[in-house]
Amino acid sequence: MLDNLLFFVVILFQVDFSIADPLVQLRNGSILGREATTFANKSYFAFEKIPYATPPVGALRFKAPQPAQNWDGTLNATYLDVSCFQSQQNPTDSEDCLFINVFTPELPVDGNNVSLPVMFYIHGGAFVQGSSMAAPPDLFINNDVVLVTINYRLGPFGFLSTQDDVIPGNNGLKDQRFAIQWANENIHLFGGNPDQITIFGQSAGSASCAYQLLNKNSEGGLFRGAILESGSFLSPWSMQRNARSIAFGTAALLNSTIGSSNDSQALLQLLQSIDAEELNSISGEYSNLVTPPWSFDVSQGVLWGPVIEVKNPDAFLTKKMFGLLQAGNVLAVPTLMGFNSEENLAFNQDPDIFKSWAEAWDEDLNLIVPNDMQIVDESEHAKMAASIREIYTGGEPFADNLGGGIRYSSDTSFTRPIIKHAEMLSKYAKTYFYQFSYDGLFGNISVHYDGAESVGHSEDIRYIFCSGNGCDDGIYPEDDLITRNRLIKLWTDFAKYQNPTPEPSDNLQNITWPILSTDEGDFLYLDINKDLQIKNHPKNDTYSKWTDLYDSLGYSDFDTY
DSSP states (O other): HHHHHHGGOOSSOOOEEESOOOOOOOSOOOOOEEEEOTOOOEEEEEEEEEOOOOOOGGGTTTOOOOOOOOOOEEEEOOOOEEEESSSOOOEESOOOOOOEEESSSOOOOTOOOEEEEEEEEOOOSSSSSSSSSGGOOOHHTTTTEEEEEEEOOOOHHHOOSSSSSSSOHHHHHHHHHHHHHHHHHHGGGGTTTEEEEEEETHHHHHHHHHHHHHHGGGGTSSSSSSEEEEEOOOOGGGSSSSSSHHHHHHHHHTTTHHHHTOOOHHHHHHHHHHHHHHHHHHHHHHHHOOOOTTSSSSGGOSSSSSOOSSSSSTOOOSHHHHHHHHHTTTTOOOOEEEEEEGGGGGGGOHHHHHHHHHHHHHHHHHGGSSSSGGGOOOHHHHHHHHHHHHHHTTSSGGOOOOOHHHHHHHHHIIHHHHHHHHHHHHTOOOOOEEEEEEOTTTOOOOOOTSSSSOOTTTTTTGOHHHOGGGOOGGGGHHHHHHHHHHHHHHHHHHHHSSOOOSSSSSSGGOOOOOOOOTTSSSOOEEEEESSSSESSSSSSSHHHHHHHHHHTOOOOOOOOO
């Protein structure tokens, strides 16, 4: 894999420029971009739909990414109209989807030395949906940062695994790493500084960034910082726990003989022989057969997502994430990370549906015990379940305390693993922690629950990516605009200086965001609300109780947390 990456080395490059026709010469060929302006009327140059790998079709389906092929003439890179196949299929979906996009405020022309900080975005979507089309560059361009966005393989295309060397898995993560390598080798052609790349992502994109920090091939300066928004590889949804059975269960819908054969080569041949639409369709059919609702039993992990691979030449991950992080086997670059105040609000906007899930928990409390606790004894399992419900409802049914149920599901999916991740990471890398608590109109949450906080999953992302009416300052309250300006300044200053508050700023209320250290028993973080405040111990009323429960197990061979 590493040998393949070396093909990205640019041996000849040139940038030709005019206002109407920005051209960049890559190793693979020439590309034509376009000039555009942000909502603030700042001009920039967009280069979209640049191939960063060979189309992963035919015999390359389920294989690690390969270097892009050369092209003749000039490639039209003025628009993006392709997304990778995903669970909610779109007309733009294609298996030929491995494209990278670069948005830059300035190009290096006529000997002009341009070297701007670069932010490399990995989109979220539970590893089964999303695309780079949902990440417009306006706010980054306005802050003189180069923005890079990518597509990567999703669902079975990116994460099917037979858990052997036939289909090892993690191709979606390998796509991301391949694209980061492309940016590192080529971004100077677009006015970006290859020594100043910060990767960032939200939700599954955040977990993906965390995984990139674990990968040995990220060493050597591919990027120098990371921002993790609402996702960690310690989140229980961030990995597949039954990848081989999922692969063969999916194949069985096409061919029951192969599905029950335990023959990985036969499965590979079958799934490479069908068209992409059919593979996407049967994976959705299998998902409907076996997957409970999102908030029902999240600790079982996602249907399609990262796996712990068997050792193989292209392996991305072969050991449990918790142990790697605990031992410091992580790329120790400055990291900014955190979550929104009540993440799972976003998935529970219908109180009647959520009450039915709460009733299911009450009927079988075993469902609320995290899978990663690995409790086998039935009596111990039941005791743990009762202890967990006691934290959130005082022992009363979840159905009678839906706010407690929301808090439990937010903590299990996001809060607890993200805090634990930061706590361990801070021993090895400069770490900044935040909670996003501002409940504004940019967000999309209308239903709230008594006893739960008010900012749900993905609301923060609307403050750093804007398009259409979302960029219209005239239709949002002043506090929304102030919060948007603060958030993008904190993020871009971190990319520029590896410090989100390098100097006092009136815009940031002259606050200094402290580096996280838990050595003296503190856990200082920035609470981002109408006012910015430094606080201690996020979610400590529940987190400390969870750590006591995990510690009571007497071992730490966890994968997630």
